[in-house]
Amino acid sequence: MTEEKVVAIKTMNSSGLTTMNTYNYMATEARGEQNVGYSVVDHLNFCLRLRMEQIEARDSQTLVNILNQEQSEDSNFCFRVKFDNEGRISNIFWRDSMMLEDCRIYGDVLVFDTTYRTNQYNLICAPFVGINNHWHNCMFACAFIGDEKTKSFVWLLETFKKVMEDKTPTSIFTD
Missing domain, CATH: 1.10.10 (Arc Repressor Mutant, subunit A)
Incomplete structure (x- = not known):
């Protein structure tokens, strides 16, 4: 070019x-x-x-500040950030205490489907969703990833398992 x-x-x-x-x-x-x-x-x-x-330092810092604030208000709030070789955020994952509790109760079935870069930073939204006993969706966790490479999905799924107390769903529905 x-x-x-x-x-x-x-x-x-x-x-x-x-x-x-x-x-x-x-x-x-x-x-x-x-x-x-x-x-x-x-x-x-x-x-x-x-x-x-375009994810400038101030945007990244604002995001980390918000996540730290959530963590100070919810002792079970958990987030993980992965940086690329240049120190920019490449992947970010979070869940709160309600998400953890929902996953404990309803986490046997997981729906995992990624969007196609619909936000201003061109990141892929990766929500982890389940269905409760009232047949309503419940969010177990959410993440943004920079690409759809195997390495990113391995990081994402390993992070999900770890922060969900090693709970493994019986079934996963995905595209």
């Missing part, structure tokens, strides 16, 4: 254009996808890195 293309993509992203709109623009300017000079996957990965860079 040339420096000119990097600047153009950053400008379009900061203007609010979607990742695919920026790629389509680059393809139009180059007179076809075959002339862009890189693949759509390269473009998607580059835009993902741009979004992760």
Whole structure:
């Protein structure tokens, strides 16, 4: 990716254009996808890195402050944060005392389904949900992960098991 293309993509992203709109623009300017000079996957990965860079120190600190406040108010509140090689938050997981209690009681069946990067930081929301005795959803935990790689899911599921007192669901429904 040339420096000119990097600047153009950053400008379009900061203007609010979607990742695919920026790629389509680059393809139009180059007179076809075959002339862009890189693949759509390269473009998607580059835009993902741009979004992760937008999680500035103050945003991360604000998040940690909120989680610490929750922990001071709820002795069973638990959160885990994983950082990437550059010290930015890559994954974050939390659950409170009610989530823990619901999981203890109704945690035999777990529904786990991730969203597709619908927040401003392009993170994937990963809620852990169950169903109580009134057939209502109950949240056992929630997380945001930076990617859908095996390593992230291993970290996430191991963290879930550990903070849920090693309770293992009998059944897991997922996509």
